[in-house]
Amino acid sequence: MSEHPVIEAPVLVSGPGDPGQTSLAGRPRRGEKLVMVLLALAGAVSVLTTVGIVAVLFFDAIEFFRASSVSVSEFFLGTEWRPFGDPENEAFRVGVLPLVNGTLMVTGIAMLIAVPLGLASAMYLSEYAPARVRSVLKPSLELLAGVPTVVLGYFALTFMTPLLRSLFGTDNVSIFNAASAGIVMGIMIVPTIASLSEDAMSAVPRGLREAAYGLGAGKRHVVLKIVTPAALSGIVAAVILGLGRAIGETMIVAIAAGNLPQMTADPFAQIQTMTAYIVQAVKGEAARGSLTYQSIFAVGGLLFVMTFTLNILAQRFVRRFREVY
Amino acid sequence: MGLGTPASSVETAVQALATPKRRGARERVFAVVLLSATVVSVLVLGVLIADVLMDGLGRINGEFFTSYASRRAERTGIRAGLTGSLSLLVMVAAMAFPLGVAAALYLEEFAPDNRLTRVLEANIANLAGVPSVVYGLLGAAVFVYLFEFGRSLLTGAFTLALLILPVVIVASREALRAVPRAIRDGGLALGATPLQVAWRQTVPSALPGILTGTILALSRAVGETAPILVAGAVLFRRSDNVPWGFFDAFTALPIQIYDFVSRPQEAFRVEAAAAAIIVLLAVLLVMNSAAIVLRNRYARRW
Numbered sequence: 323m324s325e326h327p328v329i330e331a332p333v334l335v336s337g338p339g340d341p342g343q344t345s346l347a348g349r350p351r352r353g354e355k356l357v358m359v360l361l362a363l364a365g366a367v368s369v370l371t372t373v374g375i376v377a378v379l380f381f382d383a384i385e386f387f388r389a390s391s392v393s394v395s396e397f398f399l400g401t402e403w404r405p406f407g408d409p410e411n412e413a414f415r416v417g418v419l420p421l422v423n424g425t426l427m428v429t430g431i432a433m434l435i436a437v438p439l440g441l442a443s444a445m446y447l448s449e450y451a452p453a454r455v456r457s458v459l460k461p462s463l464e465l466l467a468g469v470p471t472v473v474l475g476y477f478a479l480t481f482m483t484p485l486l487r488s489l490f491g492t493d494n495v496s497i498f499n500a501a502s503a504g505i506v507m508g509i510m511i512v513p514t515i516a517s518l519s520e521d522a523m524s525a526v527p528r529g530l531r532e533a534a535y536g537l538g539a540g541k542r543h544v545v546l547k548i549v550t551p552a553a554l555s556g557i558v559a560a561v562i563l564g565l566g567r568a569i570g571e572t573m574i575v576a577i578a579a580g581n582l583p584q585m586t587a588d589p590f591a592q593i594q595t596m597t598a599y600i601v602q603a604v605k606g607e608a609a610r611g612s613l614t615y616q617s618i619f620a621v622g623g624l625l626f627v628m629t630f631t632l633n634i635l636a637q638r639f640v641r642r643f644r645e646v647y
Numbered sequence: 648m649g650l651g652t653p654a655s656s657v658e659t660a661v662q663a664l665a666t667p668k669r670r671g672a673r674e675r676v677f678a679v680v681l682l683s684a685t686v687v688s689v690l691v692l693g694v695l696i697a698d699v700l701m702d703g704l705g706r707i708n709g710e711f712f713t714s715y716a717s718r719r720a721e722r723t724g725i726r727a728g729l730t731g732s733l734s735l736l737v738m739v740a741a742m743a744f745p746l747g748v749a750a751a752l753y754l755e756e757f758a759p760d761n762r763l764t765r766v767l768e769a770n771i772a773n774l775a776g777v778p779s780v781v782y783g784l785l786g787a788a789v790f791v792y793l794f795e796f797g798r799s800l801l802t803g804a805f806t807l808a809l810l811i812l813p814v815v816i817v818a819s820r821e822a823l824r825a826v827p828r829a830i831r832d833g834g835l836a837l838g839a840t841p842l843q844v845a846w847r848q849t850v851p852s853a854l855p856g857i858l859t860g861t862i863l864a865l866s867r868a869v870g871e872t873a874p875i876l877v878a879g880a881v882l883f884r885r886s887d888n889v890p891w892g893f894f895d896a897f898t899a900l901p902i903q904i905y906d907f908v909s910r911p912q913e914a915f916r917v918e919a920a921a922a923a924i925i926v927l928l929a930v931l932l933v934m935n936s937a938a939i940v941l942r943n944r945y946a947r948r949w
Contacts, residue, residue, distance in 0.1 A: 351840055351842075351843075354840060354842045357842055358753075358757060358842065360749065361749045361750070361752055361753035361757060362753050362757075362758075364745075364746050364747075364749035364750040364753060365749075365750040365753045365754055365758070365767055366767075367746055367750065367809075367812065368750065368767070368770055368771050368774055368812060368813060368816070369766075369767060369770055371774060371785070371809050371812070372770050372773070372774060374785055374789055375777065375781060375782075375784075375785050378784060378785050378788040378789060379781070379784065381788075382788065438684065439684050439685075439687055439688055442680070442681045442684030442685060443681075443684060443685040443688070445681050446678075446681035446682055446684070446685045447685065450678055450681060450682070451682075451685075459685055459686075459689060462689040462692065463688065463689065465692065466688055466689070466691075466692045468866065468867075468870075468931065468935065469692070469695070469870075469928075470870030470871070470872065470901055470927065470931070471870075471872065471873075472870070472872040472901045472904050472905050472908075473695070473699070473870075473904070473924050473927070473928070474695075475905075475908065476699075476904065476908050476920055476921070476924060477695045477698065477699075479908060479916075480698070480702070480908075480916065480917055480920075480921075481694070481695070481698050509688050509691045512688040513688070516685075540670050540673075540674050541674055541677075541678075542673065542674050542677045542678075545677075563776065566776055566778075569778070570777075570778025570779070570780065570781070571778070572778065572779065572780040572872075572873035573872045573873055573901075573905065576873075576905075577905065577908055577909070597778065597780050597873070600780055600783075600784070600877060601780070601873065601876060601877065604783075604787070604876065604877045605876075605882075610792065618784065619784060619788075622780070622781055622784045625778060625780075625781065626777065626778075626781050629776060629777065629778055629781075630773065630776075630777070632776075633772075633773050633776035634773070636776075637769075637772060637773075
């Protein structure tokens, strides 16, 4: 330390982000380089995870298309999904559309519930709620977000389905159906959409609201015409993230939506989603290397691509709303 | 206003006075609609808890905890699931905590501000959005077959640890970021190396926040079903797990709930499942309360 003139000291203070300038601090001790490398490796584990996921999904998915007589167009455009048993069998079909249809149907129902409820909750919590009400509602929503999905699946099957059957008739609503799973899934996603949208709305500068009040607008107008449009990119990001969660949700649909892949638009009919197929096939212990086993990864790959795209999209929107304010 | 005011002017004045009133009514209706929409999801949560308690409370007794799964609903129990879940909890904590804190420490304190670091950060954000069932596929292909761990406790723990790693990293980074720079500069000024400062000042100061985030992440791991189901958990197991039986087969509480709820008999599907759910929710409640106590009691504000 004595070799440094005192006057230089403040300039040489090091902090997070510039480990190079450590002249004021002690010299790196033996082994510290190694520790640093280890820390960096820990950071790299997450990259390895991503690489692993992509490699695993696409290795078996490519194998699925290469080793079998399944063509890419047959997989993406086929409307029959019967991937079990001998591939040479007449009944064997691997067109993924019924699973995609099932996923989109449950997701659509979930979003019909989650978007209005989530946005209304965000508006209420951000603009209206008195501190005391807020201190009850907000933790309750967080609690809801922490309920395991297998529990929500139980709730869909043993509470929501009987309710729907008593409302719409047992003949019209099958025991396993898309509506029941979708409704419960929608409730599950409300906290996701509400909390992110609320963040976006709270980030809208006060001045905008006050300018509107000054012009004679009522609170409702300020919320709907000023705050919501100003927070729109954050709200869109919240909805997209909710969409991603709905598409990837597994246990609710595996328990309550059924295992019958079909091209139907009837919300009360039994369906099968992509995620539910993965569970069903794994439970059936598909032999490794078989076409059924590989089809799990083909479906998983498609699922990954869908949610990954949605994630990237959501991040774009989040960045935009951060940039504005 | 004088007596000689023209009638039209009076009308205008009356209208002007009346409008806010009508507007006031509409404003109130809007506020009530928003409040009701917010309450709906909380209400559903309440109904769910009441429903589970009503169905399952009568089924909980001592034997439910001490017996293994049985084909007869009145004799079935969650012993295997409970020991399995606790083993997973210990192992996942042992894996995810050091890895997550190390990664967070690197990214927050030491990583150079370059492209590679930004890729790393974007990657972590993306991983948090990958569906949990996909982690199960990763576990099945990599841990079960590639590393030949088989369908073992170790596979389940690795799968769950990777699943919650992004959550632990994000929470730890936030806790580290909250430590004021003056603490670091103080250490450095006394001649400590950056690593010594991190180890003796920054991390201990951030520890309550890091632990809170880790416990919340672990409670997510305990409730997860899909990833370990796909990575090879056993639905019907009649044996205990201990954390050091790395290569044993395993089941877990959520897996048993899924097994119960998939059975046709009502005594399984409704009662036993609800009873197991009560136990699972109680475990999660304890973990969450611990996290909250930790946050409130030890978290420092600067």
